[in-house]
Amino acid sequence: MSDATTKSASATSIENKADPIRGHARVVSNEEEGPGRRLRLAVPDWPGSIPGQFVMIGAGAEAGVPRRDPLLPRPMAIYRELGSSGVRASAEGEIELLYRVVGRGTQLLSEAREGESIKVVGPLGRGFPLDRPAVASVDESGSKAILVGGGTGIASLYELARALISRGRSVVVILGGRSAGDLMGQREFEALDVQLICTTEDGSDGVHGLVTTPLADGLTSGERGATVYAVGPTPMMKACAALAATNSVDCYVSLENPMACGFGVCLGCAAPRAEGGFFLVCRAGPVFLAREIDWEGLP
Amino acid sequence: MSDATTKSASATSIENKADPIRGHARVVSNEEEGPGRRLRLAVPDWPGSIPGQFVMIGAGAEAGVPRRDPLLPRPMAIYRELGSSGVRASAEGEIELLYRVVGRGTQLLSEAREGESIKVVGPLGRGFPLDRPAVASVDESGSKAILVGGGTGIASLYELARALISRGRSVVVILGGRSAGDLMGQREFEALDVQLICTTEDGSDGVHGLVTTPLADGLTSGERGATVYAVGPTPMMKACAALAATNSVDCYVSLENPMACGFGVCLGCAAPRAEGGFFLVCRAGPVFLAREIDWEGLP
Amino acid sequence: MTEAIDESVNFAGIVLRNPVLTASGTFGYGTEFAPFLDLEKIGGFVAKSLTLEPRFGNPPPRIAETPAGMLNAISIENVGVRAFLEEKLPALPDGVVVIASAFGTEPSVYAELAARVSEHPRISGIEINASCPHVKAGGIEFGQDPKLLGELVREVRRATTRPLLVKLSPNVTHIADMARVCEAEGADGISLINAVQAMEVDVETRRPVLSNILGGLSGPAIRPIALRMVWQVAQAVEIPICGVGGIMNAEDAIKFMLCGATAVQVGTANYLDPSSAQRIAVGISEYARSHGFKRVADLTGALETPRE
Amino acid sequence: MTEAIDESVNFAGIVLRNPVLTASGTFGYGTEFAPFLDLEKIGGFVAKSLTLEPRFGNPPPRIAETPAGMLNAISIENVGVRAFLEEKLPALPDGVVVIASAFGTEPSVYAELAARVSEHPRISGIEINASCPHVKAGGIEFGQDPKLLGELVREVRRATTRPLLVKLSPNVTHIADMARVCEAEGADGISLINAVQAMEVDVETRRPVLSNILGGLSGPAIRPIALRMVWQVAQAVEIPICGVGGIMNAEDAIKFMLCGATAVQVGTANYLDPSSAQRIAVGISEYARSHGFKRVADLTGALETPRE
């Protein structure tokens, strides 16, 4: 209990994580994707990542001279690992990010062009627990995993889905948006061996309504040992967590607190713990069991 | 004597100057030119300029969102007026700048690409006196004008040469650089009806030596009523001014003090006057009679 | 959404058509901006600080760029009070609100300046520059010592019945104490902040960049400091506040108003874009309208704070 | 050009392999940086400020971005002195120079912290954090009142014979006076500056961005302020100075040394590029070599000033 700042979200995080690197990635492509953009980066010495990890990337491409504004890097989930093999190092790995333009940093990022250089630190954070059961001590292999993604939250779910599939889990993916044009990454998820359910609030695509409708269906369909992984806007994660709790299944979420460093030294990314005190989202998370979080205390 | 800050460099500045505009110019092209670059800008509502005037331009292209670093605009002489007629307003005028990368602002400028937007305020400053004699009360029409340009200083001389030619002056242009590759704008000057002399310190092109050698020749060649216009590094301008003084002819220079505003309100661009006190370079200049300046007090 | 909104504010007894003034030393004597904006569409402007006699400033270099900021050591170069009143003021369009800024080395000098400008009908108010960060004597000394500041404000207050503003130096331990002194001595409003004392060095010449060694830091870099001080002073005094420091756009200006400023001054932004002040005035009004405020003045102090 | 150059400096009795330390609160407990740089290739690091007991900080949001800067209100969240000595220190490689930072609400608490860390052989020095800009009690109060500061330094000085540094707050009127007090009470060195008290507001929520309302501004935005204070303090005291504030690269660090700093601390830059400190150390050494200095230590105070 002496280390106030390093509570681990769960004992089940994968331990054979690679050390993060810092370096300059090259923009391979940066294209529109639904309501946001898809950024492909070639990262020298990229060691590979674990599903749920993230990178800190510079706001926009770097000029030939330093510009001090905006100052801080931005956290972004690693959507896809391309051309690098799991946690093993390779000379250059390609990764993909999915992002939406919400402010200055992401606006500048959207202006980065092929061949330009972007600062990258990562992979960071603990990923999703995959191999061992979480808190419910049941054998999860073969049991159902329900992945719920809203907005850019789906960026954390693609590699998770692949990893769960490869571990023999039966995977349901629920992607939600306001309308048809809102969904990102749909084509990659369609190519996976998952049951894909899309929801739109206006009914323009897939199921009419919120992601919680198919989630509730999936949870009450009787199967035991399901796990929910929900990543998206806070209200969505809260609602998913509540449904999971009602059905006595574990729910993992990934928090998106503002961050300055991403590796546990600025103490800026604190999220309140259910039992008092704080987690550092970047180091103890960003993945947490929903019930470990004090949702009321989140800004 | 009450206005300490607005001493006019000479009573001969052209008075029918147009009001400056502020706006966003579009980069038409931005290409290598000798040791520097040539930037062509399309400026909405450009009113045209007088030889020797300058613009304040944003450091680098503007992104979709504001970046506060670097903060201040940079002064740049208007090298060429293209497609706008003298001091008359036109819907969009094109201007050309010649610049060298010396720091952050010019580095960012060098990265601006076709179609990007750059903030422009101008035309600013008083230009060169053209129509009336300066202090020496002789009729200058037909008399020799010797224009001496070093480095990017030549950017202030092209439109001056054109204007003098059209006023029937016989024009000698001396362009100096360290070596052949150092000269900018040579092809435009070659196309003018001037006597063009290039000098290089290493003798790789034109006359071997400094610009002062042909200048001294030109001044001692006996003709009366010559005027020298010298723009370049401070030591060069000082040397030219000394030669002109020895030969009792006027020498105009254009100073390149650091500037924040460019139109006389920050008081940042002060240059010491020979008779005490300061000129505001942006408003009283940037063109001055060399003898009006206290050269020792220039930083 | 398109109803007219009341943009006017009453700042320290000066009725402004909108809350956007421009800051002393960054707007010349007003006419310089005529090509770039409509002087009658901004709230008004504070003219360059005046001394009794015309005055030259420091030798160059006087300015330098720093991260998101600029450094200056101009040192109150100005045309002197007589030329200001006789030449500069008459050149301005009628509807322009002008606030004069006074600078001196003695309270009596400030008082004389205040008395002289007060006689002129075109002067709407007087701002005491008690805070110039790079003049050897005067200015900042007053702004850094509550006792001296009190004496200064008292003496100037006696010399004029016009709206009297005091511009405070940020280079102090307790800004609220300085504001309280001004209020106690009868100031009608507080302007803050002046530039922050700072320095820049050239590693190639191994010299300070400014001939004066020290200068004043302005621009976006100092905005969070200015905002903090405005908020602290707003908790401490009843008289109105004019927020100054790093305002580049309407959003920045609104932050100051939410923290308690009745009006704002735009400074360094005038150099980057000489039409800034007018653009900001329009932006404030649009924000107020789209956020359900009836009057721009209602933005003042509309910050919700978790406690205190 | 390629001769070896002496990079070491003696800072307040601590021999550093080069002048680049990292700043408290920005370098964790050191091991976090092992993937990014060689801890034995930087001068050393100042660990996160310690309290007697483990301590949680403020609720979120704790950080915000500002122009060329960042705002934080962490509030000395730390593992407590026991865990620091027993768990954090032993995890570090042998050659790492560690300076402990002490924080408290009473001089006696600082003194107890100093006494406890002094017993540990791995601690090379103690830095008194007399300047945290956003903790309600303690810290900044000491840093803003010369009398309180004197008492604090006196009491801590009695508690340890180790090199004792005092980290000063920039939120004061006369920084040189504060430094003189520290020198008089036996401090071995001065670190400056801590973050500048500041604030940021969200115009959409109309709330302060930080839960704590006020925070500390760090990063390049404050560098010119820090540089000015280092220069002022260097004129005022004989004890060595560690320059802190907005250092992003070697050039920035050299500016501080030229102004009189013996060593520097890199803070916010660690977040942007966790290898910053090592990169800066290399850059300083290259500059010294290419500019004809025999020893990096000769950069200290090598500024030429026109007068004074």
Ligand SMILES: Cc1cc2nc3c(=O)[nH]c(=O)nc-3n(C[C@H](O)[C@H](O)[C@H](O)COP(=O)(O)OP(=O)(O)OC[C@H]3O[C@@H](n4cnc5c(N)ncnc54)[C@H](O)[C@@H]3O)c2cc1C
């Ligand atoms: C671990 C992690 C993974 C993330 N993954 C992704 C992703 O894959 N795709 C994606 O689009 N976004 C992702 N985010 C969110 C992303 O970091 C923010 O959208 C981004 O930092 C905003 O930067 P900006 O400069 O555009 O906006 P700013 O101008 O900084 O802010 C704009 C708005 O966004 C809010 N904001 C600022 N920073 C954050 C932040 N870090 N998190 C949430 N809100 C913020 C601000 O309060 C403000 O309302 C992730 C965040 C975290 C912590």
Ligand SMILES: Cc1cc2nc3c(=O)[nH]c(=O)nc-3n(C[C@H](O)[C@H](O)[C@H](O)COP(=O)(O)OP(=O)(O)OC[C@H]3O[C@@H](n4cnc5c(N)ncnc54)[C@H](O)[C@@H]3O)c2cc1C
């Ligand atoms: C009226 C006028 C006209 C000019 N015309 C031209 C032109 O046509 N072409 C051209 O290339 N340059 C011209 N200059 C100079 C140009 O403005 C500077 O080179 C430019 O501002 C440097 O910006 P930077 O950010 O690249 O360099 P910085 O990073 O700001 O500085 C790099 C170096 O240049 C010096 N410097 C900075 N600003 C200036 C300045 N305004 N003048 C001189 N030195 C400076 C600095 O002291 C430093 O040593 C002109 C300057 C003036 C005042």
Ligand SMILES: Cc1cc2nc3c(=O)[nH]c(=O)nc-3n(C[C@H](O)[C@H](O)[C@H](O)COP(=O)(O)O)c2cc1C
């Ligand atoms: C070049 C320059 C000159 C200034 N001159 C004065 C002055 O004469 N009197 C004064 O009260 N403030 C003066 N100031 C301070 C500004 O009025 C303002 O308080 C400060 O710059 C902060 O605002 P800003 O960040 O918007 O520029 C000057 C500022 C600059 C940059």
Ligand SMILES: Cc1cc2nc3c(=O)[nH]c(=O)nc-3n(C[C@H](O)[C@H](O)[C@H](O)COP(=O)(O)O)c2cc1C
């Ligand atoms: C997130 C954060 C936490 C900090 N925590 C501490 C601290 O615990 N103790 C301390 O003395 N300074 C602390 N500081 C201040 C830094 O050590 C440093 O003085 C300041 O940030 C200025 O340097 P910089 O601009 O290089 O960051 C902290 C700074 C930041 C940004």
Ligand code: FES
């Ligand atoms: S982002 Fe810095 S500690 Fe988490």
Ligand code: FES
């Ligand atoms: S550049 Fe501002 S007054 Fe000349």
